[in-house]
Amino acid sequence: MSHLEGKVALVTGSSRGIGQAIARRLAEDGADVVVHGRNPKGPTAAGAEVFRDEVRGFGRKAEVFFADLTDKDAVGRLVGEVETAFGRLDVLVLNAARAPFKETTRLFERDLRMLVETNFMAPVFCVQKALPLLEVAGGDIVFISSLGSRFMNPQYPLGPMKAAMESMTRQWAEELGPQGIRANAVCAGLVKTDAYKTLRRLWPGLEQLPEELFVTPEEVAGVVSFLTRPDASAIRGQTIVADRGLSNRILRGP
Amino acid sequence: MANPFIQRATIEDEVRAALAATLRLDAEGIDLDSSIVTDLGATSIDFLDINFRLESTFGIRLATQLLLDHVEEELGEGTAIDKDDKITAAAASLMKRYLGERPGLEAGIFAEEIPAFVTPRVLVKSVEGITDELPEKCTHCGEAAWKSDDGKKVACGACSKPAEYPDGDELTKRWIQAFEQEHHLFGGG
Numbered sequence: 001m002s003h004l005e006g007k008v009a010l011v012t013g014s015s016r017g018i019g020q021a022i023a024r025r026l027a028e029d030g031a032d033v034v035v036h037g038r039n040p041k042g043p044t045a046a047g048a049e050v051f052r053d054e055v056r057g058f059g060r061k062a063e064v065f066f067a068d069l070t071d072k073d074a075v076g077r078l079v080g081e082v083e084t085a086f087g088r089l090d091v092l093v094l095n096a097a098r099a100p101f102k103e104t105t106r107l108f109e110r111d112l113r114m115l116v117e118t119n120f121m122a123p124v125f126c127v128q129k130a131l132p133l134l135e136v137a138g139g140d141i142v143f144i145s146s147l148g149s150r151f152m153n154p155q156y157p158l159g160p161m162k163a164a165m166e167s168m169t170r171q172w173a174e175e176l177g178p179q180g181i182r183a184n185a186v187c188a189g190l191v192k193t194d195a196y197k198t199l200r201r202l203w204p205g206l207e208q209l210p211e212e213l214f215v216t217p218e219e220v221a222g223v224v225s226f227l228t229r230p231d232a233s234a235i236r237g238q239t240i241v242a243d244r245g246l247s248n249r250i251l252r253g254p
Numbered sequence: 255m256a257n258p259f260i261q262r263a264t265i266e267d268e269v270r271a272a273l274a275a276t277l278r279l280d281a282e283g284i285d286l287d288s289s290i291v292t293d294l295g296a297t298s299i300d301f302l303d304i305n306f307r308l309e310s311t312f313g314i315r316l317a318t319q320l321l322l323d324h325v326e327e328e329l330g331e332g333t334a335i336d337k338d339d340k341i342t343a344a345a346a347s348l349m350k351r352y353l354g355e356r357p358g359l360e361a362g363i364f365a366e367e368i369p370a371f372v373t374p375r376v377l378v379k380s381v382e383g384i385t386d387e388l389p390e391k392c393t394h395c396g397e398a399a400w401k402s403d404d405g406k407k408v409a410c411g412a413c414s415k416p417a418e419y420p421d422g423d424e425l426t427k428r429w430i431q432a433f434e435q436e437h438h439l440f441g442g443g
Contacts, residue, residue: 043297102319108331110339197302201309201318 003229005030008086012036013096015048017193021217022093022224032061034082040066069122079129089133091228094123095144099158101198119161138180140228143169145187155202166239173237186223189215189243213246257385259402269377272307276300291370313407314384317422324426329440335365344439384419393418
């Protein structure tokens with residue numbers, strides 16, 4: 001259970017939801033953990049600090065750092081803080097995401113810029129800035145995707161961004177493989193986090209789906225954990241679908 | 255036209271109940287003119303829960319898009335929120351009409367500050383705006399035989415199907431069009 005002992009993991013967007021579950025699991029695997037949130041004055045900032053203390057409670061080093069990842073200089077400062085506080089970075093989990101829920105034809109220019117900046121440019125900035133530390137560590141990059149990358153979902157313009165990032169993950173695997181860095185993605189199915197509260201209002205019938213089709217944040221975290229193990233050394237540039245079989249169903253009814 | 259089955263006091267009680275359940279507050283103590291964000295401590299995610307509860311209670315669909323997003327869809331991108339994400343003078347006038355005069359609700363504030371001006375009374379008005387649109391006859395069987403067992407959900411006495419109201423987004427659009435036709439602040443209408 002402790003394959004990450006002595007190692008350091010940064011999980012973007014880990015003040016709540018799936019990101020927090022991943023950070024918790026990596027800490028259980030032995031890692032010291034960097035909890036990241038976007039806004040120090042935001043609604044989840046206090047929760048991030050509670051979570052940091054929880055991680056410290058089971059004997060791991062943990063810090064909360066805030067950064068707007070769409071600002072390349074801020075990403076540079078974040079990586080600098082990680083280096084100063086922890087001295088290394090072994091696992092970079094790109095989980096942070098943010099999107100409007102509406103038809104693509106109705107997206108304002110500011111919506112579209114936010115989509116691309118937060119969900120495409122920001123993870124690329126993270127990898128660019130973290131590269132020197134990941135190279136030293138022979139680290140792992142894990143991107144958190146969703147089924148929107150390959151299946152159309154109503155009012156879900158995040159899907160095309162996830163598709164682009166799954167492709168980017170393949171790019172990274174080839175470009176960074178020679179430096180000993182692995183890059184993979186986990187494509188999660190329906191997870192009952194805060195985003196689900198929006199989706200259930202937009203997708204009629206979602207509430208009627210059987211509970212067994214909902215993936216838990218801990219299950220997503222389990223796949224991330226596996227991808228950071230030596231056991232997963234042959235997996236490169238792949239996207240692992242973790243959806244309890246939802247995407248195998250042609251009809252999504254109960 | 256007022257919905258004959260749903261009293262305003264019932265909506266007020268249910269708004270208080272939804273806020274109390276989501277924010278873990280005492281329903282009795284909720285002032286209808288308090289700020290749901292700054293006084294009651296709600297986050298944007300909490301609004302989703304609060305709305306979901308009200309939708310389930312009354313069998314309605316509240317607006318899913320922000321009011322100023324609707325304004326820009328109806329009247330043009332950039333008319334309500336400028337390049338710096340601040341609200342325009344026209345948008346401020348419209349927000350005052352919708353939310354009531356509130357200290358600090360002025361042109362030039364950031365669009366993301368607006369939720370702080372939403373009160374329980376605004377939620378009551380949003381719910382009532384929808385339930386007041388009860389059609390004359392059932393959209394399924396054509397009978398005029400509405401009934402309600404609980405003073406919240408209305409169903410057809412003939413075919414038992416629930417009443418179908420226009421959704422909050424549709425009503426918001428109509429309201430914006432009517433506002434602009436009256437005031438001509440956005441250069442459209």
